[in-house]
Amino acid sequence: MIQIHVLQGAALVWSAEDAREIRERFRLVGTLAGALARKPRQNTRLGLPLQLLPEEARLLAELGAAVLVTSIETQLLAEGEESTQASKVEAYQQELEENYQEQQRLAAAERGALLAQLADHIAEGRARRREQRGETADAVKDSGLLDSPFVLPHGSMMVQLPTAQCHPGRVKQVDWTSPSPAWPYAGHPAHETRYQVFRELWGRGYYLSGGSKFGGDFLVYPGDPLRFHAHYIALCCPPGTPLPLCALVAAARLGTSVKKTLLLCSQSTDGAVLFTSLQWSGLQ
Known part of the structure; x- marks a missing residue:
């Protein structure tokens, strides 16, 4: 569930x-x-x-x-629950420390392998700098960088952030x-109309998403929105709520400018959902 x-x-x-x-x-x-x-x-x-x-x-x-x-x-936790909670915190802290030590070991091994691969280039660069400074070239390879200890800062540690649990509380x-x-939506006329429209279009196989960015209630897609553009802008009109002519013209012109059809959605007296599509005839 x-x-x-x-x-x-x-x-x-x-x-x-x-x-x-x-x-x-x-x-x-x-x-x-x-x-x-x-x-x-x-x-x-x-x-x-x-x-x-x-x-x-x-x-x-x-x-x-x-x-x-x-x-x-x-x-407030009961007496028995406090000790249980403390043991869980201690186990979590121990797991974090184990993760840190493991990441420290892996980072040190990766750094050592990279330095070993670049050891010759590092030695050549140091020899050139000594030569430029007029120092005597040292024939012994300087391995101080390879032998230096490595400490992974705690701030660089990767931490898993759980977003879901079996028992979230x-x-x-x-x-x-x-x-x-x-x-707060139950029984609200606007929500009831929106839901009936949503369920009717969803039942016909369409995908729907919020349509506020195009001035409507829903955007209606013929398939998955990752593959298709929306074909319709659904504007829900609750029964008895007036729709000003200027708002209707603005919604229709916006739909046309983004190459979508405005879909006026309302309910009849028997509860059936009615749809009216609007397009500018000059673009047919």
Whole structure:
């Protein structure tokens, strides 16, 4: 069962295996929102957690493939739990020290092999510098660099940062059918319309992602977004909510300028999802 951690409306997946299953099995894209451990100051490529749209998280919950959970506030540890926690910390520190010693050994061996390979070049360079300074050339090879001790700085040590655990802490299940601070969408008219549109298009085999960058609710792809461009910009219109003419014209012109079709999505009185596509006739 996939665990989706929700925090103030944000649906996050921390497990790499779950993120892969969500994309390959359920055709849900999501957005990677975490920084890479080796390059935390860049935002070109991101990593876990995978942030899902509210509609994606609800769809997985309705299909029975996932459960929404939220963390329980940390409570004071009981007497027996304190000693257990201390032993876990001690074991973790010991494992870190063993990893450091292993990396120290491997780095020293790699440095020694590189210096041995460059020993002749180093000796030639030193001889040229002695000759330039007018010193007597020493026929004995200087091996001081090869024999010098090597210490790996602790700051250069590679540390594994776990992003998913079998027991990530105390969690409780969130009821996605009723509103709560962790899941405020339940029963909201705009969310209900968006979800019905999302499920209808997903059920027809399309891939969907957030469409805010093009002024819509969703971008609709004929296949995996890694291989296809979006064909439609889906704009959801909740029942009874007016759509100003200037907003409609702006959305249609934006869709045309990025070579996509604007898809107006709404629900009829019987709950069926209706679609209306708009394109500028001059571009036909």
